[in-house]
Amino acid sequence: MRELGAAPLVAPEGETPIVVLVRPQLAENIGTTARAMANGGLFHLRLVAPRDTWPHPRAWAAASGADRILDAAQVFDTVDAAIADCHRVLATCPRPRHVVIPVMTARAGAAELRDINARGMRVAVLFGPERAGLEAEDLARADTLIRYPLNPEFSSLNLAQAVMVLAYEWWVAADATPPRQLQTHKTAVATKGSLDNFMGHLISELDACGFLRNAPKREGMVRNLRHWFERGEITEQEVRTLHGVVAELSRGRMRHGRPEAKADRESTAKADPPGA
Incomplete structure (x- = not known):
């Protein structure tokens, strides 16, 4: 039944949870369940009395490459048979x-x-039929229940979604991905010393162009600028770019004179148009 492009899914050594679909109604839902299992690193699938003939090609079509999970799926007539080897x-x-x-x-x-x-113990998780979930007799075989805290006004999940929630939590329980990180590509986060050097460059040029000429407000203005640049995790490449921006603004001022003088010239030109 395996299709071209199937993912090379291999279960790790030792025990991992078994997903048991009790009386699943649609082959497509079995396929999307296998896909959700593969996303979360679950590999063992058991089916109890599936309604559609098994194996069914629509399951593989819906699995998006999680074929090996479906290839290895086991079929049982009853819940008791499906969990007989579980602790x-x-x-x-x-x-x-x-x-x-x-x-x-x-x-x-x-x-x-x-x-x-x-x-070293084997554990199974039962998921009920799409329409009504597990029956009381099914639940009597379980020693623990799992209930998802969802919106009480609308807590309906399809079968694959229900498996995906648990598969995700299974995966992240052992995943070392930091909860927050900054993608910096080929650069790195700038050090405080690098930022301080840039602030010195910026403040020097702001003094030179007269932006900080208001002495009573100068300290607060400098502090606000520092807070602005210190707020985020600026990278070394961004600091180099900012140095270039400030340097180019400085060169432009040297070439064309102070901005105030240019503004005065433009104002005079508007007041006395050519030929007036």
């Missing part, structure tokens, strides 16, 4: 149930999955 079973449950059982968010559930697998 723990979690189940997604969008609606309140009258049962005493631990209930976790997706984030807490992902941390629980990490802990279970780290101890």
Whole structure:
């Protein structure tokens, strides 16, 4: 069933969570679920009594290259058979149930999955049919429920979305990507010393052109300029560009005279047009 361009997905050694789709109704949803699993680094898919004939080509067409997950998917007649080799079973449950059982968010559930697998135990997560979710008998097989804190006025998710939320939390639970970073390409963030050097250059030229001639306000104006340039993470390349801008403005002033003098000349020219 594998298509050209399938992703080279290989499960890591050891235990990782098993996604169990209970009585899924559409082959396309199985395919998009495999895609969501691949996004979040989940590789093991089990199907319980899928409505459409399995394997079904529409699943592979919807998987966007996550073919290996579908190729390796296992099919079972019952939930009990699908989880027989598991030590723990979690189940997604969008609606309140009258049962005493631990209930976790997706984030807490992902941390629980990490802990279970780290101890060498096998864990499955049950996802219910598209139309109504898991039934009470399905939930009775779980030792923990996962409920997503979504907008209470509209908390409906399709099957692949529900899997994607948990797959994302599973992935980021062990991901080292900084929560915030500045992309600088081939340059780097400027040091405070580099910025101070630029500020000296800028202030010197502002003094020379008369911009800071108001002595009582000069200190505050300089401080505001410093806050402006210190506010962000300016790069070394940007500092070099700013040095060039200030230097070019200075050369322009030297060539054409002080801006005030130019403004005076333009004003005089307007007041006394040629031929007046």
